[in-house]
Amino acid sequence: MIRDITIGQYYATESIIHKLDPRVKVVCTFAYIISLFCFNQLSGYIIAALFFWCITKLSKVPFKFIVRGIKPILFMLVFTALLNLFWTSGEHILIKYGVITITAEGVKRTIFMALRLVFLIIGSSLMTLATTPNQLTDAIEKLLRPLNKLKVPVHEVAMMMSIALRFIPILVEETDKIMKAQLARGADFESGNIFHRIKSMAPIIIPLFVSAARRATDLALAMDARCYNGGEGRTKMKPLKYKKQDIIAYLIMLLYITVIIIAGKYLPF
Amino acid sequence: MSIKLQNVNFIYGIGTGKEKQALKNINIEINNGEFIGLAGHTGSGKSTLVQLLNGLERATGGEIFYNGKNIYDKSYNMRNLRSKVGLVFQYPEHQLFETTVINDVQFGPKNLGLPQLEVELRSFNALKMAGIDDSLLDVSPFALSGGQKRRVAIAGVLAMQPEVLVLDEPAAGLDPAGRDEILGLLKKLHDENNTTIILVSHSMEDIAAYVDRLLVMNQGEIVLDGSPEKVFQFEKELEKIGLGIPQPAKVIHQLKEAGADIKGTPVTVSESVESIYKWLKET
Numbered sequence: 001m002i003r004d005i006t007i008g009q010y011y012a013t014e015s016i017i018h019k020l021d022p023r024v025k026v027v028c029t030f031a032y033i034i035s036l037f038c039f040n041q042l043s044g045y046i047i048a049a050l051f052f053w054c055i056t057k058l059s060k061v062p063f064k065f066i067v068r069g070i071k072p073i074l075f076m077l078v079f080t081a082l083l084n085l086f087w088t089s090g091e092h093i094l095i096k097y098g099v100i101t102i103t104a105e106g107v108k109r110t111i112f113m114a115l116r117l118v119f120l121i122i123g124s125s126l127m128t129l130a131t132t133p134n135q136l137t138d139a140i141e142k143l144l145r146p147l148n149k150l151k152v153p154v155h156e157v158a159m160m161m162s163i164a165l166r167f168i169p170i171l172v173e174e175t176d177k178i179m180k181a182q183l184a185r186g187a188d189f190e191s192g193n194i195f196h197r198i199k200s201m202a203p204i205i206i207p208l209f210v211s212a213a214r215r216a217t218d219l220a221l222a223m224d225a226r227c228y229n230g231g232e233g234r235t236k237m238k239p240l241k242y243k244k245q246d247i248i249a250y251l252i253m254l255l256y257i258t259v260i261i262i263a264g265k266y267l268p269f
Numbered sequence: 270m271s272i273k274l275q276n277v278n279f280i281y282g283i284g285t286g287k288e289k290q291a292l293k294n295i296n297i298e299i300n301n302g303e304f305i306g307l308a309g310h311t312g313s314g315k316s317t318l319v320q321l322l323n324g325l326e327r328a329t330g331g332e333i334f335y336n337g338k339n340i341y342d343k344s345y346n347m348r349n350l351r352s353k354v355g356l357v358f359q360y361p362e363h364q365l366f367e368t369t370v371i372n373d374v375q376f377g378p379k380n381l382g383l384p385q386l387e388v389e390l391r392s393f394n395a396l397k398m399a400g401i402d403d404s405l406l407d408v409s410p411f412a413l414s415g416g417q418k419r420r421v422a423i424a425g426v427l428a429m430q431p432e433v434l435v436l437d438e439p440a441a442g443l444d445p446a447g448r449d450e451i452l453g454l455l456k457k458l459h460d461e462n463n464t465t466i467i468l469v470s471h472s473m474e475d476i477a478a479y480v481d482r483l484l485v486m487n488q489g490e491i492v493l494d495g496s497p498e499k500v501f502q503f504e505k506e507l508e509k510i511g512l513g514i515p516q517p518a519k520v521i522h523q524l525k526e527a528g529a530d531i532k533g534t535p536v537t538v539s540e541s542v543e544s545i546y547k548w549l550k551e552t
Binding site: 180181182185203 | 366381516
């Protein structure tokens with residue numbers, strides 16, 4: 001039933017991309033997203049698409065999985081596209097019907113905007129597909145470490161993130177179990193109007209909260225029993241270390257950025 | 270009145286590339302009034318099987334008949350089936366949610382659409398049967414002890430007065446006294462109301478004394494089916510699938526192997542003691 005939900009959608013396989021240091025993947029994804037805003041012509045999109053296609057091939061993640069990331073934001077995508085389409089003023093008017101005006105500039109902008117958003121989403125979903133949630137939090141912790149100097153509790157925030165991620169599948173499973181148990185007691189979650197249905201969720205929500213609180217207490221106790229006291233002086237079982245492949249990845253990324261900036265400046269179309 | 274499973278198969282995760290066959294060609298018939306033990310190692314498919322019995326999961330192949338009617342027929346009323354086949358999950362106390370004990374127990378019968386008087390009557394009876402004191406009726410279920418919570422949760426299913434009661438590890442995590450209390454309650458229910466009971470457990474020791482029929486599962490298949498006495502003859506096979514037989518039965522087996530002429534196949538401690546005495550007297 002509800003167990004089909006996947007969050008933190010890691011796709012397990014062996015590939016060069018999977019083996020990269022998670023910091024490389026986070027930084028490069030950010031760089032890629034920023035690079036999408038460095039050009040405004042077709043050639044830039046072609047380069048960005050080609051680059052993305054190469055990385056996808058290297059990562060061995062089926063394209064199907066990557067595209068799946070677009071689904072949840074499809075509504076937003078269409079909405080922004082429509083806004084752009086109708087509210088861009090320009091000289092070349094294509095259609096004019098009452099208050100609706102569609103200009104050539106608007107069409108161009110709509111297509112580019114939508115493409116940009118799509119690349120943005122699939123770019124970051126490729127990162128989450130090729131990196132385990134734990135690696136991701138590790139990378140974020142390490143990358144944000146300088147903020148420690150500003151008294152930001154980086155380690156604690158990262159720890160909270162990884163605990164939260166770790167608990168998602170557990171709570172999903174728990175929800176599934178509670179739902180089934182209440183169904184077995186004749187509960188009905190499907191019929192009735194919206195208020196009735198919200199009310200009928202109480203037999204699921206309350207036990208779920210109780211169990212989440214219980215698990216949290218247990219976890220806190222277990223951490224205490226292992227003398228956990230925050231990030232200070234804490235070592236890692238698998239410390240992150242840059243290897244040769246990571247340096248190469250950074251260099252490739254740098255090359256891509258250079259190409260895209262030059263293309264954005266000098267290519268005519 | 271019976272439940273009949275015909276060539277039932279169940280595969281998890283169809284279409285995800287990570288398919289796992291949890292049940293393979295299950296063919297069993299459960300008759301009215303039986304007290305059945307369903308034993309098997311963790312992951313053998315017991316929990317999946319019991320969820321099929323009241324339609325919470327749907328078999329990916331095969332048919333299930335309840336009282337002769339195919340539950341996968343389009344016209345079959347699944348909710349009605351769920352009121353007839355009561356299922357108590359593992360750790361049922363985790364599903365309590367109401368403000369008072371009595372309200373929580375009433376949840377099931379209320380969902381059946383019974384008149385209020387009937388709902389209350391059934392709930393009081395169920396709580397009484399589960400051994401919950403009247404003074405606890407208006408207490409929050411979250412304020413009870415672990416064993417009490419478990420009994421309230423079981424009462425919540427009993428109040429629906431199912432014809433078949435399925436319990437998944439009802440004694441898990443309870444102390445010996447709590448375990449005996451719960452199992453004793455089920456025995457009483459079986460003897461007095463003629464309720465069909467299916468008791469799921471990985472511990473042969475716990476259920477051997479109570480059940481009339483024992484089903485043993487391994488890797489999605491039913492490998493042994495018969496009275497506990499008969500099933501415990503297959504000591505080697507049971508050990509191979511990681512179950513083993515209760516200690517008293519084991520002692521008797523070893524004595525027999527050593528040449529002792531013990532009659533019968535005792536299952537519980539007291540039965541074994543008795544037959545050993547008998548044998549000692551005779552020799």
